[in-house]
Amino acid sequence: MIEFIQCVGMIMVQLAVFYGLGYLVSVPAGETKIGLKNMVLGFFCYFLCMDVITVPLIMLKQSFSLVVVLWLVVLGIFLGLLCWVRYKYKVKLFSFFQVKNGISWKKLGLYGMIGLIVLILLYLVANQNYWGWDTAYYMGIVSTTLDSDTMFLIDGENGRMEKYIGFRYAFSSFYMNSAFWCRVTGISVVFFQKYVMGSLCIILCFILVCELGKQLFRGNEWKMFLFFLVTAGLNLYFVTGYTTSDFLLMRSYEAKAFCANVIFPAMLLWFLKLHEQLDSKKNWRALMLIVWGSVPVSMSAILIAPVMVAVFVLTECVLVKDLKKSLHLCRNGAFCIGLNVVFLLMYFLFTKGIFMIRV
């Protein structure tokens, strides 16, 4: 029971860290109201920064303890930066909680209902007992990392020494993040992965659903609420193998679930924003952060994310009908997918046996 309460606390801590990072990337860029969509940006920033630490150390076959120490230092630096940015720019934290001109009961009711439905979904998902091959593998990666103090040198699934570092998962810091928090807090792997990461996937997914609703319906909160209800219902009633809802409800603790329910909807949201305002630097930077942060969250996005960006950019190029603007769009798109292309190249060389690091 105590561990369960610890998990609830960890969910809050993770969300606060994501929000803080979202604040750090958004306020210096000129934003004055930091809401939940900025928390989503903070989520991608978090894993991107963690990848900067973990991937080189994995390649150098360093111990996991070193990652823990370095990442603690980095989090400390983020906290310091947060205080400095708050002091310098004077933008309030958690400003989305503030109510202007009194409380609107309708608004409170709508958001209260959304919160209640998400809590019910969290409860339902916490109860389910799916344990497949992939579950064994991913739980194994985290528990092996903690037990052996190594990273991707031992096969997480069966416990045998690898011949080469497996870059199929090593480029993503998702499971190292779980191992980090398990080491720091002492929470068990299964608890953390199932309850904390699983809940984060659902919370972030429905934050994006609400933001998508606001974007599509021009801020109309009643329509956003209906959109949320229909989407939640579709997720609940169309659960089959391979669908996004299967991963959201049955396997929400896997990186693939984040890919299907957080990365791609976040990209869709920013595609919609950019569709309205193609020359918005702020939105291009946000899209770049999401796409750059996609591989550190989930390797499943390594190819799909840049392809989605390419399709979006080419579509807008066709409609813009101006060569200079089209080239500008292509340049922005190229920046967005740059890091994914690097990862893809390295992964391709790994699959061909060229880029291999012997254990």
Place this chain on the structure above:
Amino acid sequence: MKGLSSLIEALSDYLPQVSVILLAVISFCVLIVFKKRRNKSRDRKVIYWMIILSVIFIFNNISMEFMGKLTDSDTFYRFLWAVPVFYVIGYSMVLLIEKKHHFLSKCTLAVMVLLCMMAYGSSYMQERNISFVGNFEKMPEEVRAVCKVIEENKNEENPVCAMELDLQSRVRANNPSLVWAVKRKQYLYFEKYGYDYPNGKYVDARNILKVVERGIRIDKDVFKASLKKKKVDFLTVNKKLRVKEYLNEVGLELVGETEHYRVYHVPEE
């Protein structure tokens, strides 16, 4: 046609839920009509061009096979995630519901959509999805008990353990020092081809699984040789298989029992 056929196979998981395909098609039509009526030609063009470019660059066999080679993978169902089916349906349904002027019409339409989902969907709300294992860690007591017996009796830092799949898939989350005797691909191979496939692969894994999964009493010397080759330290067998005497004759040492399992140590020779 490997890429496209793999995608169609994944898509077939959607097809039993004809309603979601129907809803997606209706939603798409609603979207086009809505954008036409609101004179949003740019939005309509975006939808058309995204579909065309998606087919040209993603959803065709050449692209899928190329992408499969690039990532050394043959699982393409993830590309379906890039298609925002639920969000399109959600958006269109809200447009339809809000278009109705009377509250009763709105409710009727909303209830129809809900009934469609409940009647023709594949609901998450089934007992197998939402019943507790009995502890928050989702770790059956038997798994913990078996891990405890192995931990108390092990001489090695990382003992190699052979057990039935149900146990094996969870033990390493409980005790990551344990090593699987039989790997995933070997289990999947036998799932596909069975244990008696002539000239099959993974002979030692097959011999071990015949005993621990099925309770088949294979030749004792052959079994001992397979255990030795796989360097198995512990064997865990379900009591219902009734192989106690057989394993005693093979020379395995019973080190512990749980409610449903017996744990044997494989002595070094």
